[in-house]
Amino acid sequence: MRALTVVPMQKQSLLVEDVPDPNVGPGELLVDGISLGICGTDRDIAQGNYGWLPPGKSRMVLGHESLGRVKTVPAGSKFAPGDLVVGIVRRPDPVPCGACARGQWDMCRNGLYVERGIKEIDGYGSTAWVVREDFAVTLDPALEKVGVLLEPMTVVAKAWDQIEKINNRAWFDPRTVLVTGAGPIGLLAALLGQQRGLDVHVLDRVRGGIKDELVTALGGTFHTGTTAAAAAAIRPDIVIEATGAPAVALQAMEIDNPGVITCLTGVTTPGIDTEVDVGGLNRNIVLGNTLVFGSVNANRHHYEQGAQALAEADVSWLERLITRRLPLEKAIEAFDPGGSDIKVVIDLA
Incomplete structure (x- = not known):
């Protein structure tokens, strides 16, 4: 079979090459690959x-x-050939820690987890792959063109799940959400805000174009400029930071609005000096009973939440998030910068 392979920690090692066909073990599905999303x-x-x-x-x-389609299933499986499926990324650590033992491997405490295509286990970038039944999630057949968005959707499904759990610490009646960044994570976070009936605001660098149009199509408001200026204008109850830019993340944490909950999902580059008024930041957080937390990865519950959210969304809106598709043989082109891209997808079939 054909696959997109790499040597981690080695530059310019990407290849599309022949690799051995997968061996199907007990309790595993054999899946024909349909598509693969490329992210940061x-x-x-x-x-x-x-x-x-x-x-x-x-x-x-x-x-x-x-995203793939089931080809073969083990005896007694709840899956059937032809099912549309997505493979979960992370696997619990073998010890396991308390979180992994309870199915919350996204909250692993000892770092011994593995992740498909990232950490110590092959990924899904091949024309066929196998996955254990308990690490596969079915999708509505109507999502064949956009089901590859499930994994990024799980990231924001987890973020919203955590926000709503935090809501229960005291009375909280959120009306407004500010999302910083209009990439796939930011736009999907905005979609989930819209599905919750909130007033949605999205901040990005450049007005106009597809990102602005997608926010407007959700009934949201698109902003440019600084996070501080947008927050001062709308006074958000919830902030989801999805850029990973240090200056933007800092301004998100500095928002002075009593009770505001700020979720950081963007991974920043370390070693960048940024001036921080620690005293002012601490004062706002303490006196405002505000909360800042980080969120990464997802467990099965979030995959199920994400699948439901995709099924409830306008498929034509989701299709517009995928701005470039490439065949597997041209997969390396997906790693070239594309200034207007939102989500680049490789077609594996």
Whole structure:
């Protein structure tokens, strides 16, 4: 079969090549790959900045944003050939820690988890792949063109799940959400805000174009400028930071609005000096009973929440998030910067 492979921590190692067909073990589904989403994590791995090789292997199949169609199932399976499925990315650590033992491997405490296409296990970037039944999630058949968006959707499904759990600490009646960043994560976060009936505001660098149009189509308001200025104008109850830009993340944390909950989902680059008024930041957080927390990855519950959210969304709106599609043989082009891209997808079929 054909696959997109890489050597983690080695620059310019991306290849589309022949690899052995997968071996199907007990309790595993054999899946024909349909499509693969490319995100910042994949680009970091391709640039040699991140990733871990599977033990005993010289290369790793890249890709964690999967979509495929079930080809074969084990006896007694709840799945059937033809089912549309997505593979979960993270696997619990073998110890396991308390969180992993309770199905919350996204909250792993000891770092011994593995992740498909990222950390110590092959990913989904191949024309066929296998996955254990308990790490596969079915999708509505109507989502065949957009189901590859499930993995990024799980990131924001978890963020919203955590926000709503935090809501229960005291009376909270949120009306307004500010999302910083109009990439896939930011736009999907805005979609979930719209599905919750909130007044949605999205901040990005440039007005006009597809991102502005997608926010407007949700009934939201598109902003440019600084996070501080947008927050001062709308006084958000919830902030979801999805850029990973240090200055934007800092301004999100500095928002002075009593009770505001700020969720950081963007991964910042370390080593960038930023001036911080620690005293002012601490004062706002303490006196405002505000909360700032980080969120990454997702567990099965969030995949199920994400699948439901996709099923309830306007498929034509979701299709517009995918701004570029490439065949597998041209997959390396997906790693070239595309200024107007939102989501780049590789067609595996």
